[in-house]
Amino acid sequence: MSKVLxxxxxxxxxxxxxxxxxxGATTLQDLENRLTSGAPTGMNLEFYQSNHEGEMIDRIHxxxxxxxxxxxxxxxxxxxxxxxxxxxxxxVTAPFVEVHISNVHAREAFxxxxxxxxxxxxVIVGCGIQGYTFALETLxxxxxx
Ligand code: DQA
Numbered sequence: 001m002s003k004v005l006x007x008x009x010x011x012x013x014x015x016x017x018x019x020x021x022x023x024g025a026t027t028l029q030d031l032e033n034r035l036t037s038g039a040p041t042g043m044n045l046e047f048y049q050s051n052h053e054g055e056m057i058d059r060i061h062x063x064x065x066x067x068x069x070x071x072x073x074x075x076x077x078x079x080x081x082x083x084x085x086x087x088x089x090x091x092v093t094a095p096f097v098e099v100h101i102s103n104v105h106a107r108e109a110f111x112x113x114x115x116x117x118x119x120x121x122x123v124i125v126g127c128g129i130q131g132y133t134f135a136l137e138t139l140x141x142x143x144x145x
Contacts, residue, residue: 001044003068003070004072005047005094009085012028043139060091064091071089079116096116097139099125102126121138
């Protein structure tokens with residue numbers, strides 16, 4: 001069995017309510033349920049969401065003692081602001097896939113830069129919540145090889 005941690009950053013607890021024209025109508029709970037039931041065979045998922053940067057960093061640090069095989073992370077706005085999240089992700093050895101529900105490159109200029117893309121295994125943008133499924137498949141292939 002492989003173990004994958006799915007991390008969601010600030011405001012993603014409001015999926016389904018927050019700017020549905022940009023992020024869709026699916027709630028975070030629905031998304032997590034769908035991912036759990038459709039996960040690649042042999043993959044166990046754990047989920048964590050926080051609106052607090054330090055808490056997210058602490059959760060990533062826990063992976064040093066309790067490692068996982070891969071991480072899916074939508075860092076939300078921290079993507080564009082946080083050297084600290086980047087440093088935390090650099091500290092753990094598990095590969096991660098960066099996901100953005102919206103096409104950040106088609107939006108405001110401040111969303112075009114990511115502090116984590118260059119250290120990610122893959123980056124998936126603009127595929128809606130299906131991007132999380134693509135991320136799990138990408139990690140699954142990577143873990144198997
Ligand atoms: C987001 C894009 C970010 O720019 C934004 O701050 C979010 C969500 C996305 O999933 O499209 O919170 O990461």
